Amino acid sequence: MEAQSLRWFVATETRRSATLIILWANAMSFVLAQAVYQRTFLSAVDIVVLGAICFLAGMISLDLGRALLSYLGAMSIALVLLFILAMLPFATGSYAPEASTVMFQLWLSIIFTSVFPFNFIMLLVVSVLGSGFGEKYL
């Protein structure tokens, strides 16, 4: 019964793509979170883990075009989620407005420089490679 309800998420290509994007974004977002909330920037291990996630998700997507679009969607969701989590402590109103402004700019800069352009392009390439691998071997 449970397996049947789980099947619903991958029953059609559209549902599978939507599920894939959510899982992909979720995985990338929290790998990025543990990196930037502890060390500000990504370590080599973080990049390898992100690469593995992108390769795997690319394989699942099977199709190059779908992999590209899914990657862009997942990365956008992941970065927005990461930024929202970074600014969440300031939503309580316990801090001065200047503090929120400074941290807004700082986090925008940290997240942008962590991902763009090198890591973003590299992960895109890895996703495409994953989709090619999936197309050939799955």
Add this chain to the structure above:
Amino acid sequence: MSLNKRDLLTVLLVTIAVSSVVIGGASTANYFQFYSSLQQLQLNLVSLQWETNGTAIDALANFTIVNPTGYVGLNLKLFQGIFDIRGINSNVSVPFGALPLAEAQGPLGPGFARIVTIPIDAGGRQGLQANELLQNGDQIEFVFSIDLVLSTFLDKASGVSAAYECTGTSGPGTCEQLSVAVLTSSEGGGGGGGV
């Protein structure tokens, strides 16, 4: 029900996504306490002892720095400041300049109290001025303006410091946090309010 290779990989991605939420969630929960740990970081003047020889004042100030929150990742990089000796009755203030640098670097773990001991030799012309206050029957108090320069996970992007003012006559004194500043390297300085 049999799973094909694609479904198996999807299950693997689910596992990775759940694991990353668990691992990343712990870091995120710790991060959520970061700003309150700066706001609540306590500097206490635990004891102040001093004596005068008529020309100079020798003092020993003991401070503790306590992180009362559960945040893990705060480190003390530098304990620096200036101090004045002020006549309580006359309200005359004698500035002495920088405090001696203290060996105080180290982690400020949850609930941990880092002890900083500062020996003070208040001599020279200012020492004479401070002694004059005493000779005129005035009571003196020490006023410390202290900056705690902190090392945090934001080190690569910015610097964080907390400013305090501590006053004491002898024995324990009182400290008040004045501000918390986040200095961004691109701007050369930017305010971040902790208070």
